[in-house]
Amino acid sequence: MNKKISRLRGMYDVLPDESWIWQRIEHIVEETFQSYSYQQIRFPIVEKTQLFHTTIGEATDVVEKEMFSFQSRSGNSISLRPEGTAGCVRAVIQNQLCNRGATQKLWYIGPMFRYERPQKGRNRQFTQIGAEYFNVESAHADAELILMTARLWKNLGLPNIQLEINSLGTSQSRKAYREVLIAYFQQHSELLDEDAQRRLLTNPLRILDSKNPNMKEMINNAPLLSDYLDDESKEHFQQLKSILDACKISYKINPKLVRGLDYYSKTVFEWITTDLGSQGTICGGGRYDSLVELQGGKPTPAVGFAMGVDRIVEIIKDLKLWQNNNESKTYLIVDKEVAMETAYKLSEKIHQALPQLKLFMNQNPTSFKAQFKKADKMGAQFAIIVGQEEAKSGKITLKYLRNKEIGQQSFEFAEFVSFMNKQQ
RNA sequence: GCGGCCGUAGUUCAGUUGGUAGAGCCCAGGAUUGUGAUUCCUGUUGUCGCGGGUUCGAGCCCCGUCGGCCGCCCCA
Structure with a gap:
């Protein structure tokens, strides 16, 4: 079943x-x-x-x-x-x-x-x-x-x-060659396999393509198309x-x-x-x-x-010739305690200001740890952290996941936008 | 259309002479009081592709079927 x-x-x-x-x-x-x-x-x-x-x-x-x-x-x-x-x-x-x-x-x-x-x-x-x-x-x-x-x-x-x-x-010169070729194959008809027999009158040129080793020598000696052009x-x-x-x-x-x-x-x-x-x-x-x-x-x-x-x-x-760079570059990490309305207001503001940015937003906020893990696995460059502090202050906390020395910074929204524009 | 190999958790595979399933990775949670890539602990997952047959009993044997890979063929 x-x-x-x-x-x-x-x-x-x-x-x-x-x-x-x-x-x-x-x-x-x-x-x-x-x-x-x-x-x-x-x-x-x-x-x-x-x-x-x-x-x-x-x-x-x-x-x-x-x-x-x-x-x-x-x-x-x-x-x-x-x-x-x-x-x-x-x-x-x-x-x-x-x-x-x-x-x-x-x-x-x-x-x-x-x-x-x-x-x-x-x-x-x-x-x-x-x-x-x-x-x-x-x-x-x-x-x-x-x-x-x-x-x-x-x-x-x-x-x-x-x-x-x-x-x-x-098509005229091919027609002439075709007849010569058919005549040649007919002379050697005992060597032709079943496939070749079938094609002899319908599509004799295709016989030249055959990989049958028994026919190889005969095909090699066949008249050449180039001589009949x-x-x-x-x-x-x-x-x-x-x-x-x-x-x-x-x-x-x-x-x-x-x-x-x-x-x-x-x-x-x-x-x-x-x-x-x-x-x-x-x-x-x-x-x-x-x-x-x-x-x-x-x-x-x-x-x-x-x-x-x-x-x-x-x-x-x-050959692994290409690398995928279509993945999300930026992961929006949202504290469980922060209202989703606040998070959405911010994410829409970001999309408006940075239309090129690939932002991944988690609609099912779990622990910070789990969200960071996911951001890392996804290959994200940045994490934007929306916690209770940020919700109050209105500032943007940005963590650069690929460089510990730059680490984490706090921005006003306008500063954040110009920073991200420089990154792209 | 012909021939060969194959089909077991999300994935890669193991599964002894037929006695109804296991590992690594992945995933989820935790050790860590708002912060990942290492480490350690805990946990979930399968009608063993599908249908039938042989057998007390089938992932294992047989038949069929569907699907995949490879060669022929064909072609881009």
Whole structure:
């Protein structure tokens, strides 16, 4: 008879000991993206299932077996978004943000849902932050997005992150390569595992990603995508590389880097950490020039990326990169014998005069000793003591808990305010 | 979707060949007449994840289930 209802598998609660990390990441992301003049866009968590099928691709794992799909009351199939680009593109088309050649630099943050087996760095509800740059065809746009993410890692203070890039080519050159690749794999069909057999005609590029040791040699000898790039794609890729070189962003060209979502073309990139085990990609993205048209909009080149906030939080926690400074700095210690009205009058006066001050007030006054103990455990810098003497005199007694030499002082209210202002 | 490990107080864990639970930390109170971080004393806490089975008897054995971790897979 267990009446407790537990949370769903792969979902989680963010508790106060961790929420401050999320808040700080969100704050830094917002500042960084704004400094590059990207504007926030917000779009629904639920969309028509069809949107994800046409955008992400029928043969992808995300669509085939990882979507939270269900029937709406009117009988339509709707789904929780498994990623952000689909909804963002839909919103751009529907609200005509790119009409008459307008460019857009957009970013978003929010929960995404995929029905997967939970693991470190992989949850069923997870938070992604993404940015999308619409209507610039040249690699300058790709470069800006990569530079902006590099700036973000710097601002967040994340170490051990590497950039990998590749070019998938235009959809025409990819089509040509695809046929060569299928032919090659068919020659070696006796070596293909079950997974590869299944993907041979739906998504042969993904076979290159396989870690099956039996297929390793065969894959290593497979024709390379880079040999089949057309001039336009080569030129585009070269442009990106020379900007990255100029800005001293180091990268590795990974010719086997192919993204799992169908809509990518030309540039693809990933930021990878070695600190998270097997879920090491913290940010991935690329160009998707044909997606807007595929969704029924006017042809609009675009490029974007998404990053997993949960994974970034994990790194910051595991490596203990940050310290919490969101805790109360000042603890209001109230004598049991002092009327709470007096204490509240003072605390409101303090909030009015020092709006930045993080004041903790104990609504259940116990002994002085116990309150001091609590203030200490909480990491408070100061204790304001409201005892019977202070209630009579109207003065403020302030004790500096972190420095015995300064110790305890008595102030008039105005003196107290200017003292605290100096401290902050 | 596949494979492996795991689930005992708030927490970290112990629990002998099956005989219905224990420690450290934390928390609360006190030694200290209005004052913390050291020390000492005292005290609270569990349907042993949940359900079923075997047994005279199950935290321990078996089955199921839920949840977590790790690998595959996938991806951010």
